[in-house]
Amino acid sequence: MAEPRTDPAADAIRSARFRREREPGWTRLEQLVKQAESSGTAAMSYGDVLALANLYRQAMNSLSAARAISMDKALLTYLEALCARAYLVVYAPQESIPGTLGRLLARGIPQAVRRSAVPLLIGFLAMLLGAFTGYALFADDPSWFFTFVPPGLSDGRTPEATAEYLRRTLFGSGERSGETFTVFASYLFSHNTQIAILIFALGVFAAVPSFVLTYYNGLILGAFAGMFVQAGLGYELLGWLSIHGVTELSAICIACAGGARLGLAVLLPGNRTRRAALHSNGPDAVKLMILAGLMLIAAALLEGFLRQLVQSTEARLAIGWGIGLCWLLWLTLAGRGAAAGP
Structure with a gap:
């Protein structure tokens, strides 16, 4: 059976739409992750910590969807890196070496x-x-x-x-x-x-x-x-x-x-x-x-x-x-x- 043909132009449009709809949340998540990495979650407000956890879950859902519908490699790489960083600040111990x-x-x-x-x-x-x-x-x-x-x-x-x-x-x-x-x-x-x-x-x-x-x-x-x-x-x-x-x-x-x-x-x-x-x-x-x-x-x-x-x-x-x-x-x-x- 012949493999289904893909339209590169349609894939690009689909990736652009997918990213445009979700990118504000990713951008906000990236800002919160940078803040947590520099000063720790203990220095963040309750609202920021709550937003961090929610946006991390949304980003993980986006990553799963992107994998399922075969989004372009650059988008997958970005989401994987962002979710990995967010996982560390959400779940890994936040205490400093001192x-x-x-x-x-x-x-x-x-x-x-x-x-x-x-x-x-x-x-x-x-x-x-x-x-x-x-x-x-x-x-x-x-x-x-x-x-x-x-x-x-x-x-x-x-x-x-x-x-x-x-x-x-x-x-x-x-x-x-x-x-x-x-x-x-x-x-x-x-x-x-x-x-x-x-x-x-x-x-x-x-x-x-x-x-x-x-x-x-x-x-x-x-x-x-x-x-x-x-x-x-x-x-x-x-x-x-x-x-x-x-x-x-x-x-x-x-x-x-x-x-x-x-x-x-x-x-x-x-x-x-x-x-x-x-x-x-x-x-x-x-x-x-x-x-x-x-x-x-x-x-x-x-x-x-x-x-x-x-x-x-x-x-x-x-x-x-x-x-x-x-x-x-x-x-x-x-x-x-x-x-x-x-």
Whole structure:
């Protein structure tokens, strides 16, 4: 059967009439879409928002009709683009990036922390057990120090070092320039972030690797503490560690908690499938990792700048634990009474 013949002139007339009858609505819709894209629907009047929704539906009807009666390609392309833009401003979330970050900080992260008591217990317990074990083994035999602490990390701070040398590593100003402080802080953040990401990522394997890596970091901490206590510098070490360690070590424990949250979903999915359990626990695990990242940024700045500039043990203790109290108040009080959110 021969295909029906089309008259290009008639098609052009039909497209022109179709467009002329509906174009004022499309033009108005395009204006409203531009307004919504630039300032958001929240800044629009009620009448404009209502017109936007109605004109979007009319444009979709026009697009369907244009496809059905084979309008010219240019008209179809215009309508498809206009309807796609209108769909985004009508149905897509209109909150800005600062607004999303604000909600994340105001309630998303604190609520995720408060829902993660067991994973957090796992993270902090791993660090504490490691530190206790490392300290006890060093006290029994100082040679354990070389088993736990990599040579590059000790930087000459070994059991054979004199008490005076160890003291200089805690209080030596080094007379570093601001540029050197910046480079040092960047290195510390990069190094600590790599550790935290590894701890978090391995948590999906039943949480065991995250626990082990955090426990190992505790072993290093315990061995260092034992060495300085043996040299009579335990109090000074506490101040040296506190100014950045309260934040940094907590961040590593929280990264472990994020990994443990995924691992527990795999290990103990309950009545759900493991996929469903991971899907349910994933958002809170990611929020814990975001929190760990924020804390590591703060710790790198504290370690790269303040620890080098503040030479008083008492001041170091006050700064470190004062900042730790601020973290605690934020995470325990923010977002209470608000609906759960990102």
